[in-house]
Amino acid sequence: MTRHWFADDLETIATFWCILRRDGVTLGFTSHDADLWLDGVLHRASPGMVPSAIRKSADFEADSAEVRGSLTDEAIDSADLAAGRFDGARVRIGLVDWETLERQVLYAGTIGTVSEEDGAFSAELVSRKAELSRDATPRTSPTCRAGFCAPGCNLNPQAFTREVRLAGIDPAENAAFFEDDPEVAPHVGGRLRWLDGPQAGAETMVVGGGSNGALVLDLPLDEASPAGTRALLRQGCDHTLETCATRFANAVNFRGEPFLPGNDMLTRYPGPLQ
Structure with a gap:
């Protein structure tokens, strides 16, 4: 039976929101004056964080929501926001009865744009319905549209990923040195994920x-990272047919049209025959 929220004059209702970051960290918050355990996650009482109005529609138009708050909780600080740790994180916002813990999710989506000013932050949320507005038909492109080692590329990521250890940091260039000196060129455009530190x-x-x-x-390095800090380093790809064929022998899975004439064909002038 579905509960009718706010049907009585006096209700024991609070809002809750749960953030699931891409690095595996899960954070929970509630507007109640005491912490609540929901789905195995401790939702901390954070009255400084409030979700703004949530607009939901019955059609295919994307729902909208926003979260605002002050940087008063130790779980959210300006350094993590600047480092992009909350970018793309999944968010669930809903109502909870703090006596019975009965709850209902009102909004589910991901964090989009995050801004910070004067010790406060605001985050725009992107609902799952926004995925319906994406063009299902791939556009033509001279370069490969598939992500490296992602579906469509079909290469095994383990074959191009290695564990490395930090040897030093150059703050002026925001650059990191690693033991065994991995070659730079194959790793440009690749990804680095820190395992500790x-x-x-x-x-x-x-x-x-x-x-x-x-x-x-591309993201600021923490100068406190000690030597020996472990990380996973994956090679990169420039998504050209030449690289796909010669370096990876994967031209059969190339997702692009390198020989398709572009719009500039309309502006070309004829030249003399050779």
Whole structure:
């Protein structure tokens, strides 16, 4: 039987929201004045965090919601927000009866844009219905549309992933040195996921090579990371047919149209025959 919320003059109802980050960390919060255990997750009493109005529609238009709050809980700080640890995290928001723990999820989606100002943050949420607005027909492109070692590419990620240990950090270049000096070129565009240390669980992209064979990363490095910190390093791919064929011998799974004429064909002038 479905409960009718707010049907009586006096209700024992609070809101709750659960955040499931991509690095495996799960955080729970509630507007109740005491912590609540829901689905095995401790939801901390955080009156400084409130979900704004949730708009739900019966059609295919994406639902909208937003979460605002102050950085008063130790589980959420400006460093984690800046490092992107909450980007793309899954979110569930709902109502809970703090006496019976009966609850109902009102909104489910992922965190989109996160902004911070004067010790407070706001996060826009993207509902699952937003996936219905995506074009199901792939667009043509000269480069491969499949993610490296993802469905469509079909390469085994284990064959291109290795465990490395941190040897040092160059803060000026935001670059990291690793033991055994992994070659830079094959790893540009690849991913690095920290296994321990202060940034454990965080994932970053290799954007280039620094001095002395260091790997330049796209997210800020924590200078407190000690030497020997373990990480998983995966190679990258520039998504061109040449790389797919010569480096990975995987041209049969190339998801692109490198020889299809583009829109610039309309502006080309004829040239003399050779």
